[in-house]
Amino acid sequence: xxxxxxxxxxxxxxxxxxxxxxxxxxxxxxxxxxxxxxxxxxxxxxxxxxxxxxxxxxxxxxxxxxxxxxxxxxxxxxxxxxxxxxxxxxxxxxxxxxxxxxxxxxxxxxxxxxxxxxxxxxxxxxxxxxxxxxxxxxxxxxxxxxxxxxxxxx
Amino acid sequence: xxxxxxxxxxxxxxxxxxxxxxxxxxxxxxxxxxxxxxxxxxxxxxxxxxxxxxxxxxxxxxxxxxxxxxxxxxxxxxxxxxxxxxxxxxxxxxxxxxxxxxxxxxxxxxxxxxxxxxxxxxxxxxxxxxxxxxxxxxxxxxxxxxxxxxxxxxxxxxxxxxxxxxxxxxxxxxxxxxxxxxxxxxxxxxxxxxxxxxxxxxxxxxxxxxxxxxxxxxxxxxxxxxxxxxxxxxxxxxxxxxxxxxxxxxxxxxxxxxxxxxxxxxxxxxxxxxxxxxxxxxxxxxxxxxxxxxxxxxxxxxxxxxxxxxxxxxxxxxxxxxxxxxxxxxxxxxxxxxxxxxxxxxxxxxxxxxxxxxxxxxxxxxxxxxxxxxxxxxxxxxxxxxxxxxxxxxxxxxxxxxxxxxxxxxxxxxxxxxxxxxxxxxxxxxxxxxxxxxxxxxxxxxxxxxxxxxxxxxxxxxxxxxxxxxxxxxxxxxxxxxxxxxxxxxxxxxxxxxxxxxxxxxxxxxxxxxxxxxxxxxxxxxxxxx
Amino acid sequence: xxxxxxxxxxxxxxxxxxxxxxxxxxxxxxxxxxxxxxxxxxxxxxxxxxxxxxxxxxxxxxxxxxxxxxxxxxxxxxxxxxxxxxxxxxxxxxxxxxxxxxxxxxxxxxxxxxxxxxxxxxxxxxxxxxxxxxxxxxxxxxxxxxxxxxxxxxxxxxxxxxxxxxxxxxxxxxxxxxxxxxxxxxxxxxxxxxxxxxxxxxxxxxxxxxxxxxxxxxxxxxxxxxxxxxxxxxxxxxxxxxxxxxxxxxxxxxxxxxxxx
Numbered sequence: 001x002x003x004x005x006x007x008x009x010x011x012x013x014x015x016x017x018x019x020x021x022x023x024x025x026x027x028x029x030x031x032x033x034x035x036x037x038x039x040x041x042x043x044x045x046x047x048x049x050x051x052x053x054x055x056x057x058x059x060x061x062x063x064x065x066x067x068x069x070x071x072x073x074x075x076x077x078x079x080x081x082x083x084x085x086x087x088x089x090x091x092x093x094x095x096x097x098x099x100x101x102x103x104x105x106x107x108x109x110x111x112x113x114x115x116x117x118x119x120x121x122x123x124x125x126x127x128x129x130x131x132x133x134x135x136x137x138x139x140x141x142x143x144x145x146x147x148x149x150x151x152x153x154x
Numbered sequence: 155x156x157x158x159x160x161x162x163x164x165x166x167x168x169x170x171x172x173x174x175x176x177x178x179x180x181x182x183x184x185x186x187x188x189x190x191x192x193x194x195x196x197x198x199x200x201x202x203x204x205x206x207x208x209x210x211x212x213x214x215x216x217x218x219x220x221x222x223x224x225x226x227x228x229x230x231x232x233x234x235x236x237x238x239x240x241x242x243x244x245x246x247x248x249x250x251x252x253x254x255x256x257x258x259x260x261x262x263x264x265x266x267x268x269x270x271x272x273x274x275x276x277x278x279x280x281x282x283x284x285x286x287x288x289x290x291x292x293x294x295x296x297x298x299x300x301x302x303x304x305x306x307x308x309x310x311x312x313x314x315x316x317x318x319x320x321x322x323x324x325x326x327x328x329x330x331x332x333x334x335x336x337x338x339x340x341x342x343x344x345x346x347x348x349x350x351x352x353x354x355x356x357x358x359x360x361x362x363x364x365x366x367x368x369x370x371x372x373x374x375x376x377x378x379x380x381x382x383x384x385x386x387x388x389x390x391x392x393x394x395x396x397x398x399x400x401x402x403x404x405x406x407x408x409x410x411x412x413x414x415x416x417x418x419x420x421x422x423x424x425x426x427x428x429x430x431x432x433x434x435x436x437x438x439x440x441x442x443x444x445x446x447x448x449x450x451x452x453x454x455x456x457x458x459x460x461x462x463x464x465x466x467x468x469x470x471x472x473x474x475x476x477x478x479x480x481x482x483x484x485x486x487x488x489x490x491x492x493x494x495x496x497x498x499x500x501x502x503x504x505x506x507x508x509x510x511x512x513x514x515x516x517x518x519x520x521x522x523x524x525x526x527x528x529x530x531x532x533x534x535x536x537x538x539x540x541x542x543x544x545x546x547x548x549x550x551x552x553x554x555x556x557x558x559x560x561x562x563x564x565x566x567x568x569x570x571x572x573x574x575x576x577x578x579x580x581x582x583x584x585x586x587x588x589x590x591x592x593x594x595x596x597x598x599x600x601x602x603x604x605x606x607x608x609x610x611x612x613x614x615x616x617x618x619x620x621x622x623x624x625x626x627x628x629x630x631x632x633x634x635x636x637x638x639x640x641x642x643x644x645x646x647x648x649x650x651x652x653x654x655x656x657x658x659x660x661x662x663x664x665x666x667x668x669x670x671x672x673x674x675x676x677x678x679x680x681x682x683x684x
Numbered sequence: 685x686x687x688x689x690x691x692x693x694x695x696x697x698x699x700x701x702x703x704x705x706x707x708x709x710x711x712x713x714x715x716x717x718x719x720x721x722x723x724x725x726x727x728x729x730x731x732x733x734x735x736x737x738x739x740x741x742x743x744x745x746x747x748x749x750x751x752x753x754x755x756x757x758x759x760x761x762x763x764x765x766x767x768x769x770x771x772x773x774x775x776x777x778x779x780x781x782x783x784x785x786x787x788x789x790x791x792x793x794x795x796x797x798x799x800x801x802x803x804x805x806x807x808x809x810x811x812x813x814x815x816x817x818x819x820x821x822x823x824x825x826x827x828x829x830x831x832x833x834x835x836x837x838x839x840x841x842x843x844x845x846x847x848x849x850x851x852x853x854x855x856x857x858x859x860x861x862x863x864x865x866x867x868x869x870x871x872x873x874x875x876x877x878x879x880x881x882x883x884x885x886x887x888x889x890x891x892x893x894x895x896x897x898x899x900x901x902x903x904x905x906x907x908x909x910x911x912x913x914x915x916x917x918x919x920x921x922x923x924x925x926x927x928x929x930x931x932x933x934x935x936x937x938x939x940x941x942x943x944x945x
Binding site for chain 1: 685686688689690692693696697700701704705707709710711712713715717718719728729730732733734735736737738743744745746749750754757758761764765767768769771772775776828829830834931934935938
């Protein structure tokens with residue numbers, strides 16, 4: 001058991017965690033009969049994916065992907081001569097080493113995924129509010145019963 | 155200018171949506187011309203680009219000037235640095251068909267202005283145009299993550315379109331669609347994450363190159379579990395999106411209880427584009443040799459497709475509502491396409507048939523849903539029995555319906571016949587007889603279904619007791635509608651679609667030849683960026 | 685339904701766990717995603733880290749990737765937000781005046797008491813400007829520190845939501861009306877896509893900010909990219925601010941945009 005944990009769980013701890021969180025979300029998504037609980041499950045499900053992606057970009061001992069700034073910047077534009085210097089400075093400066101900074105790409109992707117998640121949740125809440133207006137309940141079973149009883153043929 | 159067309163196809167409807175959002179609220183009459191203009195530009199772009207593909211081969215477009223291999227500030231830009239768009243033989247014609255379909259639906263949809271929910275017209279047009287953007291973008295992109303973003307653009311807009319102004323049941327269906335759609339997109343996103351983890355890139359062509367590196371590292375990645383799981387996740391995600399049989403639950407209600415103009419654009423296009431994405435993943439990202447030779451999945455998926463075809467047909471047979479019946483036919487048709495893509499015959503006729511069927515089915519479904527929309531609006535038709543004697547009352551509309559129905563049955567010279575021909579050829583070549591049998595049974599069921607409708611509509615089968623019009627408040631004002639022929643704005647899209655169904659059928663030889671030039675489809679050589 | 689959920693969870697879970705053992709170690713700098721695949725040259729993310737300073741002069745690599753290299757993604761991300769806003773309007777917004785007259789008792793200050801209003805009102809009056817100023821800082825400083833259009837936009841939107849929560853929705857709507865926030869959301873994407881289309885007018889690709897060098901009058905294209913990214917971030921912030929508040933306003937008032945929470 002100990003060996004199993006050391007070999008399989010420890011180096012991939014985040015990935016195990018993401019699978020478990022994701023399955024909690026999936027369970028809530030399918031098994032729960034309350035629409036808002038379903039949406040909570042959906043959010044957990046999406047958040048697990050964010051954990052997975054961000055785990056991909058981690059490097060041991062690396063810092064956030066913001067490289068130190070050493071260019072004179074835009075105000076150099078005003079003075080051509082000064083700018084030329086600064087440009088040389090810039091050239092001479094050593095390039096950042098990739099291993100010192102954590103991977104920026106997963107962060108960018110997850111920024112997108114977070115935004116998409118917020119947007120989906122907003123629309124889903126709007127739909128459930130509209131359902132509440134129509135059926136007066138947010139319990140899936142009661143909604144299905146009302147549909148079955150034929151009040152809502154169309 | 156001609157170089158810019160790939161991106162203009164996608165951008166034009168987006169700008170249209172912004173204009174509608176800015177000015178549509180004050181004056182609804184802005185919406186229609188803006189939508190038509192934006193979609194016409196897209197159509198022109200799609201046609202021009204398809205022609206370029208025809209003459210010079212695949213067209214690549216790099217966003218932001220980050221062309222692969224270009225030297226910027228002394229740095230050589232690697233493939234996958236920016237986002238790439240790619241139009242090749244696989245998607246050029248699909249782009250044209252999407253552009254035609256959305257343009258025709260936007261002409262058809264104009265009647266919304268005089269109907270209920272008039273005050274929400276501009277929201278409809280804005281969502282509709284953004285949906286078009288999403289569909290074009292999904293089709294044209296060559297970046298796996300960008301595809302996810304555009305899947306979400308098209309999904310969110312379709313949730314909105316289905317839920318807006320529809321009946322309580324439609325809203326309930328929309329909620330299920332939100333849940334299922336999100337799960338599908340999330341599975342896709344997760345699959346892309348697995349691919350990224352193993353290959354370090356998101357560009358489809360770069361992923362393919364890394365998977366097919368002919369050395370030890372390449373082979374190790376190729377054989378790894380993560381890539382297998384990535385493929386399964388992407389497949390499941392897309393199956394949910396395309397309503398492949400066991401995962402189809404959300405589709406029938408969502409498409410049959412929403413307003414006609416919405417179902418006309420969603421039913422033909424959303425599922426077909428998802429099928430296209432699956433094939434794109436198989437051909438361009440993983441490579442057909444990986445998909446078919448590395449694992450022997452072909453049999454399993456073909457059997458699933460057979461079940462999907464039979465189940466879809468059986469459910470369709472059991473329906474007595476027109477739109478619901480058409481929705482279950484879509485489920486069966488998705489089975490055709492998935493099965494065709496997976497029969498894995500060495501000549502790739504099954505896959506070719508699938509790709510051809512995407513185009514054919516988009517047009518046929520559009521034709522049938524346009525008819526259903528017109529019939530619902532003008533005659534309050536909901537059930538099949540309501541079609542009673544409709545040929546006499548609305549002959550012009552029913553003519554279009556006949557073409558669509560014959561296409562679904564597979565009568566030459568409609569395109570439905572030829573797509574089935576290629577699919578069956580693929581099935582026979584690969585020895586998947588179960589697929590061939592399922593196709594034939596399904597054609598038979600379609601024949602029964604549509605001839606039943608013809609019978610009712612021609613000879614008039616009087617319902618036993620008063621099947622009144624007490625439940626037709628979908629698009630029309632309730633009770634006592636005298637069926638009349640619609641105006642040219644509804645009929646023209648229908649007839650154009652019908653004409654295209656026949657035209658696509660007659661041109662099947664050249665279309666198939668064009669599709670078969672897709673890099674990586676026939677030759678098992680890696681696709682390289684040019 | 686429970687057994688179906690159990691099957692789905694077990695099947696998916698075991699599929700995912702099956703692949704986990706094959707994953708690169710957590711935190712490894714040489715995993716394919718971080719260090720690139722052996723023999724396939726430098727990975728994309730390595731190129732991002734090492735060359736961003738040369739290509740765009742932007743210290744925050746995430747911003748550079750977000751707004752420039754993968755700017756097309758980000759544009760559609762903004763479109764996703766607009767689509768969500770539009771969808772919520774389409775679903776919930778009540779535009780017909782069929783409602784009964786406004787229930788006045790809700791607005792009677794004597795019910796919740798003036799003293800509460802004073803405490804909350806004063807706190808908000810102090811807080812909101814600070815929040816908004818900080819939001820602008822986050823937008824503008826996205827090049828140098830964590831931040832950018834989305835983050836700043838959300839904070840800015842939150843300040844309006846706070847106003848709506850602390851007083852009532854009408855007070856917030858009076859400052860930021862429906863017409864304004866729909867317009868602002870569209871204008872935001874117009875700004876974003878406009879920077880892209882400008883590049884096309886210079887005969888280069890869509891979103892090629894380097895082409896804007898003559899407009900910004902910077903010397904060298906990297907600085908032009910840096911400036912254009914700021915412009916793009918401002919566009920994103922507009923859309924996000926507007927839609928965040930729009931979502932709140934619609935959900936809180938069931939689409940009537942009055943008498944909200």
